[in-house]
Amino acid sequence: MIRAFDAFSLPLLRWFDPEDAHRMAIQGLRLLPPVKPRADDHKLAVRAFGLNFPNPIGMAAGFDKSAEVPDALLRLGFGFVEIGTVTPKPQGGNPRPRLFRLERDEAVINRMGFNNDGAETALRRLAARAHHGGIIGVNVGANKDSPDRVADYVKLIETFAPVASYFTVNVSSPNTPGLRNLQQAAALDELLAKVIDARERVRRNAGDSPVLLKIAPDLSLAELDDVVHIARSRRVDGMIVANTTLARPSSLREQARAKEQGGLSGRPLFRLSTRMVAETYVRTEGAFPLIGVGGIDSGGAALTKIRAGASLIQIYSSLVYKGLGLVDNIKNDLASTLLRTGRDSLSEIVGADAATITAEDWPVR
Helix, strand or coil: HHHHHCCCCCCCCCCCHHEEEEEHHHHHHCCCCCCCCCCCHHHHHHEEECEEECCCCCECCCCCCCCCCCCCCHCCCCCCEEEEEEECCEEECCCCCCCCHHHHHHHEEEEECCCEECCCCCCCCHHHHHHHCEEEEEEECCCCCCCCHHHHHHHHHHHHHCCCCEEEEEEECCCCCCCCCCCCCCHHHHHHHHHHHHHHHHHHHCCCCCEEECCCCCCCCHHHHHHHHHHHHHHCCCCCCCCEECCCCCCCCCCCHHHHHCEEEEHHHHHHEEEEHHHHHHHHHCCCCCCEEECCCCHHHHHHHHHHHEEEEEECCCHHCCCCCCHHHHHHHHHHHHHHHHCCCCHHHHCCCCCHHHHCCCCCC
16 A cells, blocks of 8 residues: 555655645645554564664654654554654744755755644644554754743653653754754753753653754764763763754755755765764763664665664655655565574664774765
């Protein structure tokens, strides 16, 4: 069914403005029948952050910004779904157009600006589906006009703790002015201290809520040293590596479209984000797991990301070009690799190539 859907929908959606096509995809998923997904190969199961994932493939934040279709995505075979970025108040985001396809590069540039329906609406939707189970992460961010951005994150932790499988603290979007400044050492230390404190305050009533930190791929290695040190000292449960990049590799073919402002994602991000996964992995020294994201468009790319140090992976931009069948393709390739190499789980290969990757020349920006 998914392959037939892809064959029909992919060419059709490309005729539309990217943001209109995205809205159509959300509406289409809302109409999907509640069919139970096929059980995953048990070898693909991953335990991370105290959670049991049926497979390592997640839908990255940015697709389902306001928790409209998390269960439909789980039924399509994702092992977990991350909704958001959610802000305390509803936010319209930046002016359109703000989403661009780079067709020949299989890439996307966005400058969405945390457009979402706000915390109250997302909370209502997540509470209504809580009995369905499944792992649903909540990616949280600050309103653009907030006088106290740290307070926004704290409020969101307190609000969503009863319904979030985990939290992602997003300080790495390039599309909210000044947001990436929260990755700087002093600001990040204060933010994480208050976020973890909020998590601990609500734990008695809401249960455990793992907190992950999502970082930009554009950090210098010195900045990454600081970020990992602070994440470890504040005892976050994991990191997501990485968000979109402001870099524009010279290899891009869509040079005119590449001049659009915003974060670049998709295939051209793969080498840089994978290098950042490996660099982060060697710095964490096993303190917590990583989610690798950026340019994963095949089973081979997923395997490379895992061997660089990712326990779990997320996809989004590649679905624009490959369709929803990509999820099953990656799972089949990973399961075949484990069978062929006689391994019982993906955990046996996490980080296997990290040291080698960090010794290579830096990816061309």
